[in-house]
Each structure stands twice: as structure tokens, then as C-alpha cells.
Amino acid sequence: MGAPASDLNLWVVFDQLMRTRQVSRAALALGLSQPAVSNALARLRRQLGDPLFVRTPTGMQPTPRAEAMAPAVREALARLQEAGQAQAAFEPTHSTREFRLGLSDIGEIYFLPPLMQHLAAQAPGIRVSTLRQPSAQMAEALAGGQLDLAIGLLPQLQRGFYKRQLFDQRYVCLMRSGHPLANAPLSAEAFEAAEHLRVLAEGTGHGQVDEALARHGLRRRVRLSVPHFVAVGHLLAGTDLLATVPERLAQALQGPFGLVQLPVPAPLPAAAISLYWHARQHQDPANRWLRATLAARFGAPAGPPA
Missing domain, CATH: 3.40.190.10 (Periplasmic binding protein-like II)
Incomplete structure (x- = not known):
């Protein structure tokens, strides 16, 4: 459509101006200041070499070029919104995803039986595999996506990873x-x-x-x-x-x-047993669901040390 991909926010402003025909109303709808909307419009005008909107007594009226572009812009933004909503949706009851967990043999003995019972009842299509990684390779496996989560007492993962403590154990x-x-x-x-x-x-x-x-x-x-x-x-x-x-x-x-x-x-x-995951998985809806599931099933409320 002529503008760089990094200027997607400019097209959001364009679409809102097409809807409202007023800078003030567009700014209110987008949660922006009026100068910010005006600056965005000015950037689009420079990039496209067209006024796009002309001020009249009845509001900002679109030029013929703006009118011609508007349907494509609206469709593109709608598709992006749908893609974002699809990413945000994770339905465990219908998912067939495989989760790969970094677990020690203790973790397999303690975590897997109740986790698999829970999945059988709540998410029967989800599969789980465990990978035993040498300690030196655990960080690399999480960062590279070979592992979705690691669980245990893993002091080598203290820096550069997200962590959620499940419980202390004596x-x-x-x-x-x-x-x-x-x-x-x-x-x-x-x-x-x-x-x-x-x-x-x-x-x-x-x-x-x-x-x-x-x-x-x-x-x-x-x-x-x-x-x-x-x-x-x-x-x-x-x-x-x-x-x-x-x-x-x-x-x-x-x-x-x-x-x-x-x-x-x-x-x-006491040993602090925690979940660990890499930043690349932090916002993934499926990973977030699994972390919440494990925390709800195995997490302990804070209390005095044993």
C-alpha cells in the first residue's frame, strides 16, 4: 500500500479517520493525542504524495485516493486482528499439541502421573514428551525451542529465563x-x-x-x-x-x-522447585496454559519454611 511495514500504526490512524472524519474523534478512539494523530496523517501524506483528507466545514473529507485505498486498508487490519485473536486463543480440549518438558527422573516420577491424569480428563488430545538434557545444554534447548518448559531444581537457569517457583521441599x-x-x-x-x-x-x-x-x-x-x-x-x-x-x-x-x-x-x-521457560515462549498461549495448569496442580501457597 506504499508505506513501510513498520508504519502499520499509520494505517490504523488512517482507518480511524475514514470512520470518524474528525481528528479529535479519531484521537479519542485510539487513545492518542490530537497532535499524534495529526503527525501520523502528515507522515502518510508525505509517504504517499497525496493529501488523503481535506478539511471542510463538515469534517475531514477523504480524497479519491483515500477512498480507493480504504477498503483494502480495512480488510488488511481486520485480517491482522483475526490473526492476533487466533494466536490468543488456545483450546486445550481440542488441541493435539505436543509439549516437551525438561525433567529429571525425580520430576518424571512426581509430576507426570498426576499431570497425565489431568490431561486425560481435561485435554485428551495433548501429548507430552520428556527430554533429559545435560545441564550445559538445558539453556540452549529452551532458547532453541527443543524444550517448552523445564521443571526442577536448576540453578544453572537463574539468569536469562523466566521462573515461577512451585514449592519448597525438605x-x-x-x-x-x-x-x-x-x-x-x-x-x-x-x-x-x-x-x-x-x-x-x-x-x-x-x-x-x-x-x-x-x-x-x-x-x-x-x-x-x-x-x-x-x-x-x-x-x-x-x-x-x-x-x-x-x-x-x-x-x-x-x-x-x-x-x-x-x-x-x-x-x-529446602530445595526450591520451579518452572523455567525462555522469553520466546513467554507470551505463547499454549505455554501459558501449561504453566498455569502446572502451577494450579503442584504449586503451594506461600508460608513459613518447613
Whole structure:
């Protein structure tokens, strides 16, 4: 239509002047000042080499060129408005979108069963896949769109990403229900004398348990070290090992594996579990819906620390 694409706002002013035929009424409708509308019209006149509107006793009357352009301008603006409304609309009940989540094995155990139950009832066409990214590549995967969201204790994503905390969780000591230490408060001496299963959990903050224990003068006699949490239930159910794990993982494992949890005999700091997403996904309606769904299902109201 002659004007640069960056001057779309000029065509909005043009369309409003065609509707109102008055600078003051156009300014009021657009929430602009009268000088701003006049300046926009002046820019269009220079770009198109035509007066476009001529002041008369009955208002701003369009020139023949303005009259000829008006239908195309109105249609183009309507199409843009429709496109914006389509972007703003996300219907989970009819969507077949696949969401890609960055989750640790703890996240898969804790988040996925209730999330999939919710989706089955509320958004049956939506699919979910999880990707296990090395910590060094997590930021790149979110920025590049390979991941829609990441969930967990991810200190490497503190800068350059949006974050919404879901909950704080304590660490607890987990063991089989028939363990000799299962039926009494766990003392520091008994904790140090027992044999432990240690989960290193590279790329998350969960690997810092030994450092936190050491600050309170406690050491673990580590008999077995594994790089992930997925086998913890099986390993504890068949041994007399103890494991210091996040509380919500313990809750998920207790019933299926016949385990019990006891407080760790030291005030370990709580782990902040959060949602993380990149700026490119911040306004995406589907991503916003999933973030709100996860926050409603798993978020905890603010309260005193545990």
C-alpha cells in the first residue's frame, strides 16, 4: 500500500479517520493525542504524495485516493486482528499439541502421573514428551525451542529465563519399613553409623546434600552411589541402605516400595522447585496454559519454611 511495514500504526490512524472524519474523534478512539494523530496523517501524506483528507466545514473529507485505498486498508487490519485473536486463543480440549518438558527422573516420577491424569480428563488430545538434557545444554534447548518448559531444581537457569517457583521441599531420610532404624527417631549417631545410598544427580542442586550435611558436622558412610533417582525405591526395598532424598519423591515411593521416611537429623535447606521457560515462549498461549495448569496442580501457597 506504499508505506513501510513498520508504519502499520499509520494505517490504523488512517482507518480511524475514514470512520470518524474528525481528528479529535479519531484521537479519542485510539487513545492518542490530537497532535499524534495529526503527525501520523502528515507522515502518510508525505509517504504517499497525496493529501488523503481535506478539511471542510463538515469534517475531514477523504480524497479519491483515500477512498480507493480504504477498503483494502480495512480488510488488511481486520485480517491482522483475526490473526492476533487466533494466536490468543488456545483450546486445550481440542488441541493435539505436543509439549516437551525438561525433567529429571525425580520430576518424571512426581509430576507426570498426576499431570497425565489431568490431561486425560481435561485435554485428551495433548501429548507430552520428556527430554533429559545435560545441564550445559538445558539453556540452549529452551532458547532453541527443543524444550517448552523445564521443571526442577536448576540453578544453572537463574539468569536469562523466566521462573515461577512451585514449592519448597525438605529432604528426608528414606528406608525400608523393616529397617532396624525405622521405628524410632533417627539420631545423628545412628545416621552416621548406617550405610547410605547416595544419588549424585548431576546438573541439579540435589547433588549438594553431602556439603549441606558436612556444614552440620554429619558424614554419610556411602556404600552405593548412583547417578539418578529412578532406582532408589528398588534399592532401598531390598537392602538396609538409607537415602537422603527430596520429600515429595519419598512420598511417591513409600507406598509402591514399602518404605518409610524419617527426618534427617540436621536442618538441611529446602530445595526450591520451579518452572523455567525462555522469553520466546513467554507470551505463547499454549505455554501459558501449561504453566498455569502446572502451577494450579503442584504449586503451594506461600508460608513459613518447613
